[in-house]
Amino acid sequence: MTRDAQHTSDRYDLDALRSAMLSERGGEVDDSIPELAAADPDVCGIAIVDRDGDVRDTEDADREFSIQSAVKPFVYALALADAGDDGQAVLEAVGTEPTGEAFDAVILESETGRPPNPMVNAGALLTANLVSGSTPDERFERILAGISAFAGHELRVDADVSESEQLLGDRNRALGYLMRSRGTLGVPVDDAISVYARACSLVVSAEVLAVMGATLAFGGRNPVTGEQVVPGSVVTTVLSVMATCGMYDGSGGWMRRVGLPAKSGVAGGLVASVPWQLGLGVYSPPLDEVGNSVRGVLVCERLSDDLGLHVFGPPPA
Ligand code: GLN
Numbered sequence: 180m181t182r183d184a185q186h187t188s189d190r191y192d193l194d195a196l197r198s199a200m201l202s203e204r205g206g207e208v209d210d211s212i213p214e215l216a217a218a219d220p221d222v223c224g225i226a227i228v229d230r231d232g233d234v235r236d237t238e239d240a241d242r243e244f245s246i247q248s249a250v251k252p253f254v255y256a257l258a259l260a261d262a263g264d265d266g267q268a269v270l271e272a273v274g275t276e277p278t279g280e281a282f283d284a285v286i287l288e289s290e291t292g293r294p295p296n297p298m299v300n301a302g303a304l305l306t307a308n309l310v311s312g313s314t315p316d317e318r319f320e321r322i323l324a325g326i327s328a329f330a331g332h333e334l335r336v337d338a339d340v341s342e343s344e345q346l347l348g349d350r351n352r353a354l355g356y357l358m359r360s361r362g363t364l365g366v367p368v369d370d371a372i373s374v375y376a377r378a379c380s381l382v383v384s385a386e387v388l389a390v391m392g393a394t395l396a397f398g399g400r401n402p403v404t405g406e407q408v409v410p411g412s413v414v415t416t417v418l419s420v421m422a423t424c425g426m427y428d429g430s431g432g433w434m435r436r437v438g439l440p441a442k443s444g445v446a447g448g449l450v451a452s453v454p455w456q457l458g459l460g461v462y463s464p465p466l467d468e469v470g471n472s473v474r475g476v477l478v479c480e481r482l483s484d485d486l487g488l489h490v491f492g493p494p495p496a
Pocket of ligand 1: 246247248249282283300344351379443444445446470
């Protein structure tokens with residue numbers, strides 16, 4: 180029996196799931212920058228996109244927020260694609276191992292000086308500057324065009340968020356200088372921060388994340404626009420690293436309970452891909468202790484259980 184989550188998801192009551200989640204009051208809104216601290220903790224938006232590009236969503240699925248670290252797998256995909264040769268140069272520059280540490284931990288591989296993986300800040304700072312482009316602006320323009328292709332429409336930068344990220348990004352600068360000292364960051368630190376901060380400041384919604392997750396789910400082809408954004412071989416690498424590293428030091432428990440490649444962001448966004456079946460997007464600002472959206476994790480747990488989405492689980496009833 181083929182596992183066809185699309186059929187079962189068509190009948191699923193997402194509004195009832197959202198209502199059930201609103202009673203969940205745990206977690207704290209991120210306060211690393213003023214714009215994130217101002218978020219409404221009661222917002223909860225859910226969206227699903229299927230292989231035909233059909234979108235099912237709830238109230239708040241159109242609420243906009245900055246993508247933050249949820250951008251990292253997509254920047255990684257663009258860097259791998261731009262490197263050619265299935266991204267070999269990027270695979271050599273950035274590790275693919277989970278750290279069990281926080282997303283902003285100041286750690287590099289001791290022997291190589293490489294960032295441990297592209298889903299933590301050190302790795303994303305480097306991958307954002309490995310995309311095509313000879314200047315920070317050219318590299319960011321490549322990221323803007325590529326992430327917009329994943330989204331299916333032109334995205335924009337939240338200028339206030341970008342300014343705060345650059346102004347308050349001392350820890351990321353520390354990571355940048357540490358990588359420079361080990362010879363693993365080939366551009367000036369401020370240039371690297373400029374590209375990375377703007378990438379984190381792209382404005383999305385739960386619905387946009389679901390389209391982006393679906394593009395990864397369908398081998399790099401956007402099911403809404405039909406555009407092949409990156410090669411399928413790149414997507415295999417990206418989904419694998421999302422599965423092991425995407426939820427930070429909650430990745431192990433996530434894979435046991437939810438069983439999907441996913442990536443969270445401190446604004447409260449969460450994107451997940453059900454390979455060859457669905458893309459999921461959730462937005463709810465309150466975060467758990469490792470920086471993942473509390474309601475986002477619970478929504479994905481429920482959808483995985485109810486729709487039989489776990490990549491290692493039995494097919495849906
Ligand atoms: N912009 C944030 C940072 O660089 C992103 C962190 C996150 O979303 N986990 O720390």
